[in-house]
Amino acid sequence: MHLISSEARAQHTNGGEHLVRGPLGPVPYVARWSGENVLEAPLVETRQGIAYRDESSVDRDGHGLLWSRVTSRPGAGEPLYRQMHPLRQRRAMRRLLCQVCAGPADHNQHGTLWLIHEQPHPWPGWPERAQTTHPPLCLRCARISVKACPSLRPAHVVLRAHSFVSGAWGGLYRTGWPNPHPFLTGAHTLQFGDPRIRWLQADQLTRELVGCTIIGPEG
Ligand SMILES: [Zn+2]
Known part of the structure; x- marks a missing residue:
């Protein structure tokens, strides 16, 4: 039950922001x-x-978060561009490393x-105080990412923001003594x-964005 829950979440991790695709393109660091x-x-x-x-x-981790267990074998098998590996995502988020x-x-x-x-339904002032699970980018990878998939341009924005580690994304449980039940x-x-x-x-660490300056869809 817990394995299924964890695996199911892994299917929905990376929302498609890693735009470098294909066998010849670089595989993002955070991809599973x-x-x-x-x-x-x-x-x-x-x-x-x-x-x-x-x-x-x-x-x-240092916050007391309980993390999903996923083996770490980058380069093994095929890259799953739309999923993120919990440990690498967490490292990139904590240290503000480029996700690619x-x-x-x-x-x-x-x-x-x-x-x-x-x-889809932004609040007044969005993206101020937005929570993101997608680690930031270096300039070079941001340019490549934006160019690599023009069809996604209307669906994202490039911005600068200060941030802090704010919480986590993952599978939530509730009491069901002696075994917890997943929501x-x-x-x-x-x-x-x-x-x-x-x-x-936890599957992914979140950061809250503050002091946002939207640069545009082009980067
Ligand atoms: Zn980069």
């Missing part, structure tokens, strides 16, 4: 490969939330360079201040 498997990880319920029955120190080349993301006084999807409504994004985050099996 078909040879990287979601491992079965039996969950148990504790007083605070969920835990792995055989949990070890590598299963949680894993070098430092571009940064100036207006902030870091991001490429995010347009909101069946898909993946959830939770902020660090939300007590339910102890019931989240």
Whole structure:
């Protein structure tokens, strides 16, 4: 049950922002490969939330988040461009690395360079305070990404923003003592201040964007 839930979420991870495609193009650093498997990880319920029955120190990060277990074998099998590997996504988000080349993301006084999807129903001031799971980009990879798939141009914006690690995206559980039950409504994004985050099996780290300056769809 937990494996299916985790695997199902893995099918919906990368929203198509990695625009470099095909056997000759570079494979984004954060992309998951078909040879990287979601491992079965039996969950148990504790007083605070969920835990792995055989949990070890590598299963949680400094925020106390419980992370999905996915083997790390970049280059094994075929690249899955629309999915992100939890560990590499987390590393890129935490360190502000380019999601494509894993070098430092571009940064100036207006902030870091991001490429995010347009909101179908943006709130006033959007994208201020938007939560994103897609790591930033370096200038070169941003240009390649925007050029590589013109058909997606109307659906995204290039912007500069300051940011902070704000929470996580993943599978949410609820009490079902002794075994937790997954919510069946898909993946959830939770902020660090939300007590339910102890019931989240994290797949991706989120950052909140502040001080946004939209550069445009062209980069
Ligand atoms: Zn790059």
